[in-house]
Amino acid sequence: MNGAPLTLQLLNFCAALLLLLSFAMLSQRRIVNLVNLLAVQGSVLLLATLLLAARTGQHHLYLSAALTLGLKVILLPWLLHRLIRRLGVYWDAEPLLNISGTMLVGVLTVVFAFGLAQPISQLASTATRNAIGIAVAVVLLSFLMMITRRKAMSQVVGFLSMENGLFFGAMSATYGMPMVVEFGVALDVLVAVLVLGIFFFQIREQFDSLDLHHLESLREEAGHGGRS
Amino acid sequence: MRPIEVVTQLLELAAALAAAPLFLGWINQCRAWLQNRSAPSIWLPYRGIAKLFHKDAVIAVRASALFRLAPYIVFGAMVLAAGIIPSMGTRLPFTRIADAIALVGLLATARVFMSLAAMDVGTAFGTLGARREMMVGFLAEPALLMIIFVASLISATTALPAITEHLATQTLGLYPSLAFTAVAFTMVLLAENARIPIDNPATHLELTMIHEALLLEYSARHLALMEWAAALKLFNYACIGFALFIPWGVSTGQEAPLALLASIPVLAAKLIVAGGALALIETVSAKLRVFRAPEFLATAFLFAVLGLLVHLLLGA
Numbered sequence: 359m360n361g362a363p364l365t366l367q368l369l370n371f372c373a374a375l376l377l378l379l380s381f382a383m384l385s386q387r388r389i390v391n392l393v394n395l396l397a398v399q400g401s402v403l404l405l406a407t408l409l410l411a412a413r414t415g416q417h418h419l420y421l422s423a424a425l426t427l428g429l430k431v432i433l434l435p436w437l438l439h440r441l442i443r444r445l446g447v448y449w450d451a452e453p454l455l456n457i458s459g460t461m462l463v464g465v466l467t468v469v470f471a472f473g474l475a476q477p478i479s480q481l482a483s484t485a486t487r488n489a490i491g492i493a494v495a496v497v498l499l500s501f502l503m504m505i506t507r508r509k510a511m512s513q514v515v516g517f518l519s520m521e522n523g524l525f526f527g528a529m530s531a532t533y534g535m536p537m538v539v540e541f542g543v544a545l546d547v548l549v550a551v552l553v554l555g556i557f558f559f560q561i562r563e564q565f566d567s568l569d570l571h572h573l574e575s576l577r578e579e580a581g582h583g584g585r586s
Numbered sequence: 587m588r589p590i591e592v593v594t595q596l597l598e599l600a601a602a603l604a605a606a607p608l609f610l611g612w613i614n615q616c617r618a619w620l621q622n623r624s625a626p627s628i629w630l631p632y633r634g635i636a637k638l639f640h641k642d643a644v645i646a647v648r649a650s651a652l653f654r655l656a657p658y659i660v661f662g663a664m665v666l667a668a669g670i671i672p673s674m675g676t677r678l679p680f681t682r683i684a685d686a687i688a689l690v691g692l693l694a695t696a697r698v699f700m701s702l703a704a705m706d707v708g709t710a711f712g713t714l715g716a717r718r719e720m721m722v723g724f725l726a727e728p729a730l731l732m733i734i735f736v737a738s739l740i741s742a743t744t745a746l747p748a749i750t751e752h753l754a755t756q757t758l759g760l761y762p763s764l765a766f767t768a769v770a771f772t773m774v775l776l777a778e779n780a781r782i783p784i785d786n787p788a789t790h791l792e793l794t795m796i797h798e799a800l801l802l803e804y805s806a807r808h809l810a811l812m813e814w815a816a817a818l819k820l821f822n823y824a825c826i827g828f829a830l831f832i833p834w835g836v837s838t839g840q841e842a843p844l845a846l847l848a849s850i851p852v853l854a855a856k857l858i859v860a861g862g863a864l865a866l867i868e869t870v871s872a873k874l875r876v877f878r879a880p881e882f883l884a885t886a887f888l889f890a891v892l893g894l895l896v897h898l899l900l901g902a
Contacts, residue, residue, distance in 0.1 A: 364760075370762055374765065374766065458881050464888075488899055
């Protein structure tokens with residue numbers, strides 16, 4: 359590692375920080391903190407994008423950094439905070455697996471992700487190819503978070519953090535996706551959060567709670583409805 | 587064995603013995619400031635120890651020799667540990683006998699004897715404290731070992747002075763793995779030294795205390811030694827942290843006595859900053875329930891493992 363240029367070291371540091379933030383999210387019970395962590399994750403991503411842009415001189419990366427700043431650091435956390443305030447959900451219920459158990463599964467996930475990314479990083483020719491493993495790990499950890507959480511709100515945060523992981527993966531494997539794709543994904547994410555926000559209100563109106571295991575009873579009621 | 591090495595060794599031991607209560611006093615003072623209380627004197631731990639040495643010891647009727655011997659064993663282990671940790675110089679004659687893993691073992695020995703002595707008298711609180719102490723210890727030790735392994739992987743040796751020397755003399759670089767392990771180490775330090783998220787050093791509420799419960803039956807010189815040993819333990823942990831994560835300023839190699847002299851103010855500065863940081867952490871965090879302690883230490887272990895994985899992946 360010694361002798362590597364400073365920007366590369368900083369990039370690797372950002373990668374490690376992203377992994378750390380994923381674990382912090384996995385262990386966090388308060389939804390407000392979860393959203394704050396998401397904003398921090400967006401900021402680290404922004405920093406990584408800027409560093410990579412400065413290092414490779416690819417101008418479209420500056421554009422995607424601006425996109426990250428506008429969308430992931432400012433707009434989405436703000437939207438989510440507003441949703442939390444209006445819905446009055448501040449805590450997630452106890453996750454399906456307790457925190458220590460989730461953490462251990464998380465470590466195994468990271469090992470798996472690193473193994474998975476090994477062949478990919480050998481194919482990549484970018485300077486940041488080592489970070490691909492971390493990107494895959496962030497994606498899988500967000501996935502794990504979506505699986506273990508009950509409240510719809512935390513699942514959305516997991517979804518957004520998964521997108522962050524994918525973005526970082528694309529960045530470290532090929533120095534970013536084409537601009538069109540990036541804009542498309544950004545728009546998708548924005549729309550998804552807006553639509554899910556409307557869904558939250560609907561879910562709460564139906565079940566008086568954002569706990570998603572209530573949704574499982576929908577099936578039976580639909581069956582009754584069909585018969586009558 | 588060169589004379590300068592012997593001087594370094596003796597100086598380190600003397601500094602540890604003298605500065606450990608001072609470090610504790612400094613932390614207490616910082617905590618008082620942060621909590622808007624009027625601060626106790628920084629010399630208070632010395633006065634407490636001196637006062638206890640002048641008192642007559644009271645020992646429980648059923649106490650065995652183990653109870654009487656334990657303070658000396660614990661204190662001895664801590665002094666020996668202080669001799670192994672390179673806080674000022676890395677060329678120490680003592681360190682040839684023990685590497686970092688042996689150091690962890692030494693700290694564990696002290697813990698075992700402390701717990702045995704607490705159980706020896708047979709009071710309920712002593713037993714309770716001993717059990718909790720062992721629980722914390724058995725969770726904290728793997729994390730501490732893992733932390734040391736990360737540093738060992740980077741410098742390819744388990745000898746603490748060699749690790750420090752390697753980390754201090756190489757070109758400056760960012761080590762994400764070391765950053766992870768530094769967080770883990772801070773958590774282990776807090777847990778092992780009965781600091782706030784796990785145990786409150788200022789408490790005398792029997793149901794929540796761990797460290798104080800172990801010392802409940804001790805008085806006079808035994809208690810003084812135990813408290814001095816606790817201060818030394820905190821000092822040792824701080825010095826392990828410095829050796830692994832901020833090794834700069836330690837005199838390495840075969841330099842003149844000048845480097846050794848220069849390392850004294852550096853160590854003092856590190857201790858002052860670390861004490862302030864520790865007080866800050868303790869002030870902003872609340873004490874966890876005992877049943878949350880495994881979660882806290884599992885997180886520390888996780889951070890250490892993450893550090894290891896990141897080191898293997900990124901090579902940094």
